[in-house]
Amino acid sequence: MSTEVIVYVLTALAAVVVVLTRLRLGRGEGGAGRLQMGRTLLNVHTGAGVLALVLWVAFLVGGNDTLGIVALAFWWVVVVAGLLILVRWLPSRGKHASDGKEDSWSEGPGLSILAHVGMLVGVLVFSWAYLTSAV
Numbered sequence: 560m561s562t563e564v565i566v567y568v569l570t571a572l573a574a575v576v577v578v579l580t581r582l583r584l585g586r587g588e589g590g591a592g593r594l595q596m597g598r599t600l601l602n603v604h605t606g607a608g609v610l611a612l613v614l615w616v617a618f619l620v621g622g623n624d625t626l627g628i629v630a631l632a633f634w635w636v637v638v639v640a641g642l643l644i645l646v647r648w649l650p651s652r653g654k655h656a657s658d659g660k661e662d663s664w665s666e667g668p669g670l671s672i673l674a675h676v677g678m679l680v681g682v683l684v685f686s687w688a689y690l691t692s693a694v
Contacts, residue, residue, distance in 0.1 A: 562693040569681040570615060576674045577608030577637065580644065604640035607633045615685070619694060627689050634682045641675035648672075 584601050611633035618627040648668035688694045 562688055566619070566685065566688050566694050569684055570612070570619070573608070573634070573637075573678060573681050574612050576641070576678050577605060577612065580608075580641065580674065581605045584644070600640055600643055604637060604644060607636040607640065611637055631682075631686055631689060634685055638675075638679050638682050641678050645671055645675050 581601065581604075611630050614626050614630035614633060617623070618630050645668065648671065
């Protein structure tokens with residue numbers, strides 16, 4: 560499979576991660592996890608994800624290097640925000656700590672880990688493909 564095809568598939572998967580994270584955590588219930596997270600982090604994840612996706616697709620179609628660099632910067636913001644979202648699964652300590660909260664999407668952090676570590680790997684591939692002029 561060519562590098563271009565891999566990048567296109569990972570681009571589609573990255574879009575799915577951004578959308579599903581918004582759907583899962585954007586309902587106002589706080590989503591599953593052990594810790595509550597603010598809406599700002601979710602908004603940064605979604606906003607940067609939408610901008611990254613639009614700019615990245617424009618770069619892939621048009622080949623403008625400036626768009627590629629800006630899109631990669633936004634992809635890295637998405638990765639950092641996504642990994643920070645994973646923090647909500649860290650165990651709470653102390654005598655007033657509560658147990659983790661589940662939701663209908665999954666039991667435990669598996670889906671979030673798969674999505675956001677996968678996003679990290681995908682953005683590493685995007686960066687490598689850009690730096691080596693594979694796309």
